[in-house]
Amino acid sequence: MAKAAPKNQATSTTPPEGYTVLARRYRPGGFSDLIGQEAISQVLTNAIKHNRVAHAYLFTGARGVGKTSAARILAKALNCEKGSSVTPCGVCSICTSIATGEDVDVLEIDGASNRGIDEVREIRNNVQYRPSRSRYKIYIIDEVHMLTGPAFNALLKTLEEPPSHVKFIFATTEVQKIPITILSRCQRFDFSSIGTKQIAAHLQEITIKEGLEAEPEAIELIARRAGGSMRDAQSLLDQALSFSNGKITRDEVHRLIGAVDENHIMDLAEAILTGESSKVLELMDQTNSKGLQMGELIEQMISYWRDLMVYASSNQIPVDAGIATSQHDRFKKMAEGISLDTLLAGLDILSLTKIRLKATHQPRIMVEFGLIRLSRLVNLIPLQQILQLLQSGGLPAQTQTSARQITAPPEGLKKKFLSEIDSLIEPPTTSSEVRLSSQNISSIWPQVIDAIGPMLGNEVKKSGLPAISGPNALVIEFPRLYNQALEYCSDPARIMRIQTALNKITGQSWQVRVTSKVITDPNEIVELAPIEIEPVASKPKVNPKDAAEKEPIVQRVLEIFNAQIVRVDAGFGVLPPESKPSADDDNDEA
Numbered sequence: 001m002a003k004a005a006p007k008n009q010a011t012s013t014t015p016p017e018g019y020t021v022l023a024r025r026y027r028p029g030g031f032s033d034l035i036g037q038e039a040i041s042q043v044l045t046n047a048i049k050h051n052r053v054a055h056a057y058l059f060t061g062a063r064g065v066g067k068t069s070a071a072r073i074l075a076k077a078l079n080c081e082k083g084s085s086v087t088p089c090g091v092c093s094i095c096t097s098i099a100t101g102e103d104v105d106v107l108e109i110d111g112a113s114n115r116g117i118d119e120v121r122e123i124r125n126n127v128q129y130r131p132s133r134s135r136y137k138i139y140i141i142d143e144v145h146m147l148t149g150p151a152f153n154a155l156l157k158t159l160e161e162p163p164s165h166v167k168f169i170f171a172t173t174e175v176q177k178i179p180i181t182i183l184s185r186c187q188r189f190d191f192s193s194i195g196t197k198q199i200a201a202h203l204q205e206i207t208i209k210e211g212l213e214a215e216p217e218a219i220e221l222i223a224r225r226a227g228g229s230m231r232d233a234q235s236l237l238d239q240a241l242s243f244s245n246g247k248i249t250r251d252e253v254h255r256l257i258g259a260v261d262e263n264h265i266m267d268l269a270e271a272i273l274t275g276e277s278s279k280v281l282e283l284m285d286q287t288n289s290k291g292l293q294m295g296e297l298i299e300q301m302i303s304y305w306r307d308l309m310v311y312a313s314s315n316q317i318p319v320d321a322g323i324a325t326s327q328h329d330r331f332k333k334m335a336e337g338i339s340l341d342t343l344l345a346g347l348d349i350l351s352l353t354k355i356r357l358k359a360t361h362q363p364r365i366m367v368e369f370g371l372i373r374l375s376r377l378v379n380l381i382p383l384q385q386i387l388q389l390l391q392s393g394g395l396p397a398q399t400q401t402s403a404r405q406i407t408a409p410p411e412g413l414k415k416k417f418l419s420e421i422d423s424l425i426e427p428p429t430t431s432s433e434v435r436l437s438s439q440n441i442s443s444i445w446p447q448v449i450d451a452i453g454p455m456l457g458n459e460v461k462k463s464g465l466p467a468i469s470g471p472n473a474l475v476i477e478f479p480r481l482y483n484q485a486l487e488y489c490s491d492p493a494r495i496m497r498i499q500t501a502l503n504k505i506t507g508q509s510w511q512v513r514v515t516s517k518v519i520t521d522p523n524e525i526v527e528l529a530p531i532e533i534e535p536v537a538s539k540p541k542v543n544p545k546d547a548a549e550k551e552p553i554v555q556r557v558l559e560i561f562n563a564q565i566v567r568v569d570a571g572f573g574v575l576p577p578e579s580k581p582s583a584d585d586d587n588d589e590a
Contacts, residue, residue, distance in 0.1 A: 022241075023234040026206055028069045029090050029099070031077075035202055035230060036194035037066055043189070044070070045086045048077055054187045056159055056168040058144075060175040061191025064231030067171040068108075070191075071140045072098055074169065075106045079134035094134055105131040111143040111172075117150040124158045127166045137166050144170040145177040152179050159185045193228025196220070196320050202230065203237050207248070212241060214248035217324060221253045224322050258293045262324060265300050269308075270334060272346075272375045280371050284364070294363035295354070298370070302350045305343060307331070312340045342377050349374050434506045436474075441465055444505060451501035456494055459485045472510050474502070477517040490514045544568040 028034050031041040047053050057074070059067040076088035076095045088095050097103040109119075123139060131137040141147075147155075159168060159182065170186065172178060200216075200223040207214045222240065226233035236257065240248045243256050254261055264283065271279040287297060300322070307321040312335060317323065323331050353370030360366045436444060445465055449457040462482045469475045476498075478486040488494070495512055502510045548554050548568050558564065 056186040058170045058186040058188045064229030065191040071169040105134040106138045108140045111146040120151040120154045145172045145174045199223040217250040275378045309343045311335045
């Protein structure tokens with residue numbers, strides 16, 4: 001018998017129940033509660049109504065979009081004590097135990113920690129036993145892509161022909177890692193990301209049920225930050241509720257997630273698009289003084305530039321744009337003066353800056369470097385525009401986007417410049433012809449070998465000098481010893497390369513044929529060494545910048561625009577091949 005507590009001693013009280021996060025308390029309880037997955041809900045509902053429930057399902061999609069919740073709802077619909085129904089009661093012992101993940105017949109397995117063949121063998125051995133109290137024994141395997149190859153193989157036969165009382169439901173975020181043999185045995189459902197407006201509406205309902213207030217802009221910010229995941233949005237809302245004093249404001253959410261205010265982003269974008277580098281640095285000082293994350297700033301800038309790109313392409317503000325309604329007029333005014341090409345180049349710079357941030361210990365410097373480069377884009381004049389101005393009578397004395405004056409070239413120089421551009425685009429058809437004969441082939445053939453590249457040239461050398469078999473016809477004969485070289489050079493793409501080089505050097509059209517050398521004398525001995533060909537003198541190495549400065553067309557451009565060469569990229573002066581080389585050549589000469 002228990003002793004009574006002394007009267008002067010306070011009796012112990014039961015500690016209050018622990019707090020349950022919003023993501024668990026507001027988890028969907030029925031198919032109608034699945035937000036953003038209406039099509040999947042309809043398919044599963046009809047399958048239950050018409051008794052067409054499959055033996056295995058695969059739910060795939062991003063995190064927090066309702067995969068595991070849908071699996072539990074399906075399990076409740078099949079095993080509810082009141083009978084299989086598309087609207088399970090949710091209050092019977094089976095429904096409540098499934099909702100908490102504690103039902104003996106609905107086994108939730110973590111694929112990451114139960115990924116071996118032994119765990120799958122245990123499943124395979126247990127499926128033969130009927131459920132304890134429900135109609136179906138249901139296996140829900142989360143993150144199923146984490147199973148090993150042998151584990152998947154052990155599951156194949158059971159998954160294809162399970163007992164009638166067993167159902168499998170798989171959930172994964174990386175469906176590409178699941179073997180095709182598993183995919184073909186399941187009905188696959190792709191869960192899409194949830195729209196920002198749907199997330200915001202659901203969060204607003206939660207705040208009302210919690211008896212709290214939230215600014216619409218704050219809710220919208222949380223919804224955008226969630227990136228299509230309802231669970232992430234609910235977790236952020238939970239943090240915001242703890243951070244606030246009864247009302248969630250936009251400024252509090254900004255401080256909570258380390259994001260930059262939309263007005264600050266627009267100020268920064270405006271300074272960039274007007275080329276005000278000093279103001280860009282001033283705004284960056286303000287960003288840094290607030291302790292905001294540089295990575296988050298770049299993410300927001302990429303999103304803003306994407307919105308500008310969409311508006312420039314469709315003349316409409318994106319539905320999911322991170323821009324307040326009150327700022328739409330300012331956004332449109334900002335977007336109207338930018339070309340689509342400039343925005344695309346800006347997105348490229350921002351994406352490169354984001355990549356570089358991962359490998360630097362000085363994120364602020366890297367972000368400032370990227371944004372200053374972005375602000376310089378307005379000073380660039382598209383090449384197409386320059387050509388149009390030249391053809392229409394010369395460049396203007398001063399452009400709105402250039403920091404210096406550009407004077408029009410003299411008329412004679414302009415015509416010469418355009419004629420040289422035309423000659424580059426359409427090279428002259430007339431060229432000096434070199435008649436190929438047995439007397440001069442020994443001096444011309446090394447030039448051909450030098451032009452076709454070292455890999456192919458070394459193989460062609462093994463054939464010795466080619467033979468002229470007819471008018472504009474050449475035969476390359478390989479001794480029997482060089483069958484591998486014969487096979488290599490017989491590729492049509494390589495023959496085309498030889499013909500192209502020969503045509504350019506001689507100025508004539510030639511047909512090249514590759515054959516094996518015919519041995520007329522059975523006692524003829526073929527030497528191992530190929531016929532020596534006098535090598536072409538190696539070209540001295542030339543500084544690319546010096547070579548560029550000697551080009552007449554480059555000299556004209558420098559003279560017209562009063563410019564100077566800053567950098568010469570690799571490949572300057574090298575014309576692309578006329579025919580596409582084969583895959584073997586790409587691998588050999590890469």
